[in-house]
């Protein structure tokens with residue numbers, strides 16, 4: 339740096355008064371990066387802009403971004419911890435690069451996919467949503483409780499009963515009420531959508547069970563399921579369109595019941611609970627192709643009408659800051 343006279347320094351301060359000196363480091367400079375297959379890469383990356391790094395597989399995008407820039411930033415952060423703490427950290431080495439300037443703290447978001455849980459969102463994975471909940475619990479009106487009152491994965495619960503408290507050397511029985519205010523929409527259990535079965539994809543109403551009315555993969559009437567349906571007392575010859583409400587209920591929604599068939603004890607369960615357990619509990623990617631296609635046809639997702647897809651109950655949505663509720667901020 340060129341040495342400045344005092345006057346020149348003042349002049350410089352005055353001219354740069356409009357742009358803060360901290361804002362003048364507007365690029366992240368990489369010179370001579372040689373990590374992995376990089377061959378002496380020199381680039382200036384503008385800050386406060388979205389910069390996309392593209393290239394064919396193996397061209398060194400990750401070596402530049404993760405292996406060089408993020409690695410050095412991490413190493414510098416780790417250096418600020420005491421030697422004692424550093425002893426517990428994985429060793430980091432300086433990346434192969436001639437110069438890195440304008441480096442700030444890096445937040446590396448890896449390329450792994452989001453968890454399969456439908457309750458995960460960008461907000462929950464990055465923890466930004468936790469801060470939003472805190473904000474709404476502190477300054478939102480009306481005040482309804484702590485951050486968990488805005489959590490769409492916490493249900494409101496209430497309990498009451500007797501507990502025993504030690505008073506002096508006497509155990510004393512007392513009545514206590516317990517309630518916890520969660521933000522979960524009770525209708526969709528915080529999913530924001532409800533799933534329903536498209537019945538016409540489950541069976542052909544014009545046919546009877548014996549005539550192959552069921553369209554569910556693997557439900558052949560020649561085998562196990564045929565015996566189960568017979569054992570449960572379903573009419574195998576009547577077209578399903580002719581079933582009474584009770585018969586249809588037995589076919590579709592029955593809870594697990596014990597039935598006897600040719601001396602054997604069997605468990606019968608309606609089609610829908612059975613499909614929920616056998617097919618929907620699995621990860622979509624783990625399904626066989628024909629099962630996945632069936633599930634895609636048979637299950638229809640619709641936004642939850644109780645919460646309009648916001649996942650939150652009425653109480654949580656009644657709290658606003660400047661007229662905006664947390665669901666609107668998060669969407």
Ligand SMILES: [Zn+2]
Nearest residue numbers: 523526642645
């Ligand atoms: Zn809902």
